[in-house]
Amino acid sequence: MAAAVTIGEASVPHLPRGVRLKFDKPRDQWVLLAPERMFVLDDIALEIVKCCDGKASVAAIADDLSARFEAPRDTVTNQLQDFADKGVMAA
Amino acid sequence: MNAASPHIDPPLAMLAELTYRCPLRCPYCSNPLEMIAASGEMDTGQWLGVIEEATDMGVLQIHFSGGEPTVRQDLEDMVERAEALGIYTNLITSGVLIDQARLEGLADRGLQHIQLSFQGTEEAGADRIGGFRGGHRKKLETARLAGEIGLPLTINAVMHRQNMDDLESMIQMAVDFGAKRLEVAHVQYYGWGLRNRAALVPTREQLEHATEIIEAARERLKGILVFDYVVPDYYARYPKSCMGGWGRQFLNVTPSGRVMPCHAAETIPDMTFDSVRKRPLLDIWEQSEAFTRFRGTGWMPEPCRSCDRREIDWGGCRCQAMAIAGDPAATDPACAKSPIHARMSMLIEDALATARADGSNEATTFVYRRIAAVQEPV
Numbered sequence: 469m470a471a472a473v474t475i476g477e478a479s480v481p482h483l484p485r486g487v488r489l490k491f492d493k494p495r496d497q498w499v500l501l502a503p504e505r506m507f508v509l510d511d512i513a514l515e516i517v518k519c520c521d522g523k524a525s526v527a528a529i530a531d532d533l534s535a536r537f538e539a540p541r542d543t544v545t546n547q548l549q550d551f552a553d554k555g556v557m558a559a
Numbered sequence: 560m561n562a563a564s565p566h567i568d569p570p571l572a573m574l575a576e577l578t579y580r581c582p583l584r585c586p587y588c589s590n591p592l593e594m595i596a597a598s599g600e601m602d603t604g605q606w607l608g609v610i611e612e613a614t615d616m617g618v619l620q621i622h623f624s625g626g627e628p629t630v631r632q633d634l635e636d637m638v639e640r641a642e643a644l645g646i647y648t649n650l651i652t653s654g655v656l657i658d659q660a661r662l663e664g665l666a667d668r669g670l671q672h673i674q675l676s677f678q679g680t681e682e683a684g685a686d687r688i689g690g691f692r693g694g695h696r697k698k699l700e701t702a703r704l705a706g707e708i709g710l711p712l713t714i715n716a717v718m719h720r721q722n723m724d725d726l727e728s729m730i731q732m733a734v735d736f737g738a739k740r741l742e743v744a745h746v747q748y749y750g751w752g753l754r755n756r757a758a759l760v761p762t763r764e765q766l767e768h769a770t771e772i773i774e775a776a777r778e779r780l781k782g783i784l785v786f787d788y789v790v791p792d793y794y795a796r797y798p799k800s801c802m803g804g805w806g807r808q809f810l811n812v813t814p815s816g817r818v819m820p821c822h823a824a825e826t827i828p829d830m831t832f833d834s835v836r837k838r839p840l841l842d843i844w845e846q847s848e849a850f851t852r853f854r855g856t857g858w859m860p861e862p863c864r865s866c867d868r869r870e871i872d873w874g875g876c877r878c879q880a881m882a883i884a885g886d887p888a889a890t891d892p893a894c895a896k897s898p899i900h901a902r903m904s905m906l907i908e909d910a911l912a913t914a915r916a917d918g919s920n921e922a923t924t925f926v927y928r929r930i931a932a933v934q935e936p937v
Binding site for chain 1: 568569571616617619620622645647649671672674709710711713739740780781782783785787
């Protein structure tokens with residue numbers, strides 16, 4: 469049986485197959501398109517998702533975003549865990 | 560005409576019903592009672608044109624459905640075009656006509672996801688409900704293939720009185736196949752479902768038990784399986800936000816090219832639907848009588864008009880209002896505030912009493928779906 473994804477500092481997150489980041493031009497917003505669902509991303513969530521390239525660790529992403537936007541580290545972890553629980557983030 | 564919604568966003572998703580042809584004969588099929596045959600279907604070029612119009616409007620997802628969409632040998636061309644245009648593609652299928660080469664071919668063309676229906680988890684019962692011998696075994700094979708190919712999979716389980724006992728094993732089956740989503744869809748009572756209501760409607764005990772099972776599984780399988788579960792209307796306190804509101808997020812194109820706000824809208828007898836063969840899709844979405852009639856809140860009667868939930872459920876379901884109240888503009892009878900809400904539970908009692916009287920837990924009482932030779936206007 470597949471195991472649930474637990475996001476930690478060492479996790480290397482990436483979008484799973486069937487999930488796609490897209491700019492939704494008519495509504496002027498960024499969305500994650502997923503099987504029969506979509507999630508509208510706020511600015512922070514968008515920056516997090518853009519960092520999920522399958523190479524950077526959560527620690528590295530959190531370092532990067534806290535330097536650039538003063539985003540608290542657990543904002544990054546919590547957001548990624550929330551995405552993982554919804555099935556739209558792998559690690 | 561509709562002052563309550565001056566600005567109309569484009570739809571998020573399009574359901575493309577490529578054909579009504581299907582080897583299964585499920586007695587709750589969402590297709591209309593009167594269906595066109597293959598000769599009335601739009602051809603490849605016409606469908607590709609619809610996909611392009613949808614993209615230009617801003618549609619983000621396309622669901623290829625039917626009938627059984629894989630009956631169409633040009634499905635691959637449509638998937639390829641949609642993906643090239645950047646639309647997210649989803650295949651809603653019974654899975655009984657797909658072999659390995661076809662599924663791999665669709666994945667190669669960019670198909671993102673499949674939603675595979677099951678009628679139960681036990682072969683004899685599932686095949687009886689689907690009206691197609693050998694169907695269940697083939698579905699199991701298709702689910703396995705999807706896992707092998709790595710194609711994201713949703714299991715769709717339409718539940719009713721005659722298969723509700725399969726719910727736990729359905730959840731386990733979804734997990735075993737590596738599905739990431741499970742839609743537990745209670746039968747909707749329009750069209751074929753309405754015709755077979757006495758044979759299908761669950762008891763309150765069944766429904767409560769099912770809800771407990773789902774709630775426990777949701778907790779247990781967090782991060783493994785996402786559940787999509789809606790309480791059936793007949794037992795609801797508030798109506799569902801049907802289609803996210805009439806003409807707000809969604810459109811449906813029928814095999815012949817008629818454009819509808821939902822797949823059951825034809826059950827409202829005085830509606831007229833425009834065809835993409837004759838009118839641009841964007842114009843139909845923004846301006847047509849069918850789409851503007853119940854869009855927004857301006858059409859609502861009381862108690863809906865002043866209800867603080869009016870922009871949560873958008874007045875619920877117009878087809879339900881038609882089916883139960885006989886008036887598509889009435890308050891959805893599923894709502895506790897409807898003056899005829901009590902009729903919903905009376906209908907259940909009647910249906911269950913009918914079932915007890917003639918023993919209609921058995922197969923013989925289904926009126927199976929069939930395609931009659933009806934040509935709809937285009």
